[in-house]
Amino acid sequence: KSFWDPFGSYSAENSIAGFAQNGWPRDERYVYPSVIGFLLFLAGIYFVIKRNYFSLIYFASFLLSLYFSAGDQLGAGMFQGIPPLSFFRIPFRMSFVANLSIAVLGAIVIDKFMAKDLGNYAKNRSKYILFGTLLLLSFFDLHYHAKKLYPEVDGNGWYEKPEVVSYLSENLQNGERVTEFPYFNASTPVYISDQKLWKDTQFHKNLRNLLPIFTNLLYDIPKNTGAANSGGLKIERFDDLETKIFFEGWQYDRSGKLTGVSDEFLFLNRLMGVRYILTNESFNSFVTVPAKKIEFENGQKSIHIIEFFDYFPRQFMAAHAEKASPKEILEHFKKVDFDPKNLIYVEEDIDWGAKGGYSASSEFVKYSDTEVVIKTKASGDGFLFLSDTYYPGWIVRVDGKEDTIYRANYAFRAVRVPEGEHEVVFKYEPESVELGLRITVGTLIAVLVMIAGMVWQDRKIRSKSIDSRFKK
Structure with missing residues (x-):
């Protein structure tokens, strides 16, 4: 040291x-x-x-x-x-x-x-x-x-856009997400066994193609991991799922070499709207295909971009909902025994859903940090599932009428949507913001009243002083 x-x-x-x-x-x-x-x-x-x-x-x-x-x-x-x-x-x-x-x-x-x-x-x-x-x-x-x-460091060189960002920016058209092989799992073996490569600046620059969370802040590629790792806002249920994806989903042999990923890993990533997986260790599965390979001249491992060929969008329609406890929902994830486009799990009794055959579509109209607008079209009553985290402060309006946001599939959002065409608007309107606004306005009014009182008092004193002079 x-x-x-x-x-x-x-x-x-x-x-x-x-x-x-x-x-x-x-x-x-x-x-x-x-x-x-x-x-x-x-x-x-x-x-x-x-x-x-x-x-x-x-x-x-x-x-x-x-x-x-x-x-x-x-x-x-x-x-x-x-x-x-x-x-x-x-x-x-x-x-x-x-x-x-x-x-x-x-x-x-x-x-x-x-x-x-x-x-x-x-x-x-x-x-x-x-x-x-x-x-x-x-x-x-x-x-x-x-x-x-x-x-x-040289900012222009160190923060030059990684090749993977250009590829993802061209191919992510509808807000699909990306997940990545843990950065420290890719770099630790080199730190331990190959100090020459570890001290090579280019090695670390090349690893930025895995888009670790702090690097991705510059490029804003949608990801489904990183909140817990960045030490930011902790949402317990999302943290549970991130642990299953980021830490437990990758499978290794006794020597530490990646051998594959779990079925639960694949299922959860699809459920969360992930289209691409970034890794420096290639693997095969029944729902993914190789999309691109990025090679480096210094001899370090290549970066593989692997694509889900049947990925779920970040929002989609589902025909039915069933009540299940959080523990039961996690068991369903582990068993991979349901189709999210047909069935979602909520944690309260609900009597809503398609009665017969069901076909539906949905698309983003607007997506921002505080507002999400989605248009839907369905042959019957169903649910709009949004793979954004369920979080207090969000409200939903269907055709302008406020409705209930259900905690769906353990950590996400769902709302009832009737048959036909509709506009669904999720908006972040926490009570704390309204309370803060009221306090601010109240404080401003109080300050203005105090200033007005001080001015009035000052004029009153001056007036008395002038009157006393004239009397003399």
Whole structure:
């Protein structure tokens, strides 16, 4: 390590066992305050304990942020699922708390030194020079070590559009999704067994063709995985399905080589509107075909684009619905024993659906982050299934009339749609936004009333002052 390791529990063994103990490199979890900053921090602890017990909260915050940054290595992971501690699951938030705590404690020290002889520039001049010099040294120290943690790269070269993005952009016409072989499963074997290739910058640039979640933020290719991995918003049921797809669906032999994927993996991806699978290990299945192979000159494994030849769109019509518990629905996924275009599972009693033969179609009219508009046409009563996550705050209107969104197939959305042609509009209108708007408007009105009152009071005082002058 070229920088301070606050945990000291890393294995130096370059093996699968060592990698399993250390976990994936977590540079973003390190907090480097600079040598001078760290000394000021230590001095700040002394002053806090001696004179300002209330400020101990900053010292406690620093220690807790370090503890949480260790994650499962120090047992902190078990606490990170408990609100409000779950807020600190994201490393950048923990780093912010640590840096803020260090800054405050360091500022306390500077304040104590500068407060003495305040106002006497001659006596304080040497202090200004000293702390000015320390500030410059800290800046250069941080700048130097920041490059160790986050090396500078050529943005135009590093973020050049991967070949896979061009292919997918041309072929994804109706919002179909993409799923990918886990980035760390593709890179870990190289990290362990081929350091020469690992240190090749081109190797990492080529792996961007797997579209890991942070890379894909630049290109906005629709995917069905990544929410849990990015440490963002956790939706428990979607997280369950993502685990089955991203971690449990890929099958390996004892040497760690990919041998195939599970039937449940294939079924769930189709259900979620996935058309393409990105992987650096090819496999065969009864519902997929090879679509494209991207090869590289440096000898690393090729990227394979595999296509479902009978993929489901992100929205489709289904004839019937049955009630099932969440556990029962997961069992159906595992057994792959139902046709989603004929039957969906909901978690409440429902008396709706086609009585005889059924044919239907649907298409997107509009798709945005807060509004989805779909046109449907059906020979009988049925359900519109949308493979977007069921989430509070969404409402649905069928031909302008509000209706119920059912939690369908464990984690998704469905709405009843009658026979004939209809327009279905999903819109995100959470109560929190309306409440926030009311608070904002109320606060604005209160502020305006206060300003008006202050102006009126000021005029009243001036008027009395003028009257008193004239009386004199």
